[in-house]
Amino acid sequence: MKGPIIEVNGLRTSFRTDDGEIPVVNSIDFHINPGEVLGIVGESGCGKSVTSLSIMGLVPSPAGKVEGEILFKGVNIANASEAKMRKIRGNEIAMIFQEPMTSLNPVFTIGEQLVETLRIHRKWNKKQARQRAVEMLKLVGLGRAEELINEYPHQLSGGMRQRVMIAMAMICEPKLLIADEPTTALDVTIQAQILELMKNLNKETDTAIMMITHDLGVVAQMCERVIVMYAGKVIEEGQVQTIFRNPKHPYTVGLLQSIPDMRLKKERLYSIPGNVPRPGTSNQGCQFAPRCSHALEKCLSETPSLLEFDNGQQVRCWMYEDGKGAALHDSTIS
Amino acid sequence: MFSYTVRRLGSLIPVLLGMAFIVFMMIRAIPGNPAQVILGQQATKEAVAAMTKELGLDKPWFIQFWDYLLGLLTGDLGVSLKTKSPVSEEIVPYLMATIELALIAMLIAVVIGVNAGIISAWFQNSWFDYAAMVIALIGLSMPIFWLGLMEQYIISIQWDLLPTTGRDNIRDPVEAITGLYLLDTLISGRVDQFSEVVKHLILPGLALATIPMAIIARMTRSSMLEVMRSDFIRTARAKGMRMFWVVYKHSLKNALIPVVTVIGLQTGLLLGGAILTENIFGWPGIGTYIYDAILSRDYPVIQSGILIIAFLFVMINLVVDLLYAAIDPRIKYK
Ligand SMILES: Nc1ncnc2c1ncn2[C@@H]1O[C@H](COP(=O)(O)OP(=O)(O)O)[C@@H](O)[C@H]1O
Ligand code: SF4
Ligand SMILES: [Mg+2]
Secondary structure, three states: OOOOOEEEEEEEEEEEEOOEEEEEEEEEEEEEOOOOEEEEEOOOOOOHHHHHHHHHOOOOOOOEEEEEEEEEOOEEOOOOOHHHHHHHEOOOEEEEOOOOOOOOOOOOOHHHHHHHHHHHHOOOOHHHHHHHHHHHHHHOOOOOHHHHOOOOHHHOOHHHHHHHHHHHHHOOOOOEEEEEOOOOOOOHHHHHHHHHHHHHHHHHOOOEEEEEEOOHHHHHHHOOEEEEEEOOEEEEEEEHHHHHHOOOOHHHHHHHHOOOOOOOOOOOOOOOOOOOOOOOOOOOOOOOHHHOOOOOHHHHHOOOOOEEOOOOOEEOOHHHOOOOOOHHHHHHOO | OHHHHHHHHHOHHHHHHHHHHHHHHHHHOOOOOHHHHHHOOOOOHHHHHHHHHHOOOOOOHHHHHHHHHHHHHOOOOOEOOOOOOEHHHHHHHHHHHHHHHHHHHHHHHHHHHHHHHHHHHHOOOOHHHHHHHHHHHHHHOOOHHHHHHHHHHHHHHHOOOOOOOOOOOOOOOOOOOOOOHHHHHHHOOOHHHHHHHHHHHHHHHHHHHHHHHHHHHHHHHHHHHHHOOOHHHHHHHHOOOOHHHHHHHHHHHHHHHHHHHHHHHHHHHHHHHHHHHHHHOOOOOHHHHHHHHHHOOOHHHHHHHHHHHHHHHHHHHHHHHHHHHHHOOOHHHO
């Protein structure tokens, strides 16, 4: 297929609260090509989950409002009808979540939950669907699949449940898999196995993955291209290699410094001082300014726009207004 | 499930023994000689002595209890002082009448209550939600006897729509087969009698159903609201499932767990309420039977009536526990 599988233009998702309508995702643009793994990173609370729910058409209504364009295979699905979205969800765009322990229904068997997804979208009979469910469980590396199918979620470990979630998401061979922090709740070894599995699935099928995480380590392992989000905005975008070697935005630099490095065995990990601003607190200037050690006068009053460099890297920071500022990287990482 | 059922039945034995003991002691807790009380102050000494012997009151209490238990095991509930016939035979038609009324009332309460609760939760804060919850609140604060009398006054007397009292048309009485008249009239193919029986059931059934219906509706609503916020509901929606099935399958089965407890509890309380309702609507059930026995101091009847109601309580509890295990797979493994 030509062109991106999904293209998001000026997506703005806001919630109606007592303090008025507050944008949580504020005019973001990105695209994912067929078969590509795109990383979306950012600290918790910066709007990653809301972005994915906007694509799925699952932003809670009527409190939530989605504006902008979400082109799936070239067709705008932002605010599409429920009937239309139902045909896409689980079928062409599937999603897995952060909490494997609670994302499966405790009162239905693994088999029932897998078969159900298939029977929503395909006219298969029970036997065929069951057969396929067993195959999927094997595909995601679960042994004794024939028995597992009759077991309930509480009989499985967190890692196994996440594998079941992946099997369920992949059962209809979706074009896009949205993985919202799929390994955050798992311990390190299991995390590595799940990432390995997803990477293999991505290679074997032509399913593109939107890999949401707050961990750049996951991005390094999984993705070709990455988007860094901060306070509902894209603040940096580029090839993973470029961004790791030459991060431009001070926030990205901070994120990179807070990756645990096994070789250095530092006592305490670096973390960016301060917190993600609560949505709606300020709309003026650069959202990162209160936490930025490079902040200029201008940063507090005017919002920077996304600048593109020759290598395709994009950054939203006043320091690069003149197209320079490459010294930042060398001076901050020491 | 089978071993759970067996275990659960086993645990009933001490409960049933305790129940029998309490009922056994009741008649002995009457101040003075029960034989004297039963026979009245004018009775001769010989008569009292004979009655004491007849009741076995001259033996040590544990022998009496043993005899009483043996009697119960062989279905011997004693002899009515008033009619001189065995209580175990006399009580059956009354018992069936109560069971029929209670079943119909619970059916009305569960079907309407559960659905009202589901729809209220699904469309939270809609006009339906508000209306249903206001009606439920009114239903809750309504004394049964007052409701029963109002029903009779308006629907039967003013509008002349339904009969005021009884189970069937006195001029064309139903011939008991099982004692459940709805069933009996169908078995004997008497459609005219069936509709008479239905007409007689409506008012007492509604009066009895009102409070449990209100409680079930409120419980279902709050339980559904909680379940519908769960991660696995988001998963179900992300699969592309229709909202109807998300609500009636994935949410309801989880939400039913606390609702089943309430239904069990209300069924028990409803048996208590039945005594009052039966009185108002001249329903020839166990409430009426006990009530008459109290007026004529027919102790064996009172004793057995209470024992039977207590027994029904225990059975309802058993059914609730089994339902629990059937709904929630986690229970069996605890
Ligand atoms: N239903 C909602 N109503 C109001 N605010 C919400 C809602 N869902 C999310 N938010 C807010 O949106 C912001 C971004 O949330 P989220 O997308 O979950 O962040 P994350 O990047 O950690 O996934 C948070 O500040 C959160 O409080
Ligand atoms: S725009 Fe200013 S405040 Fe924002 S990141 Fe760049 S230097 Fe820091
Ligand atoms: Mg999130």
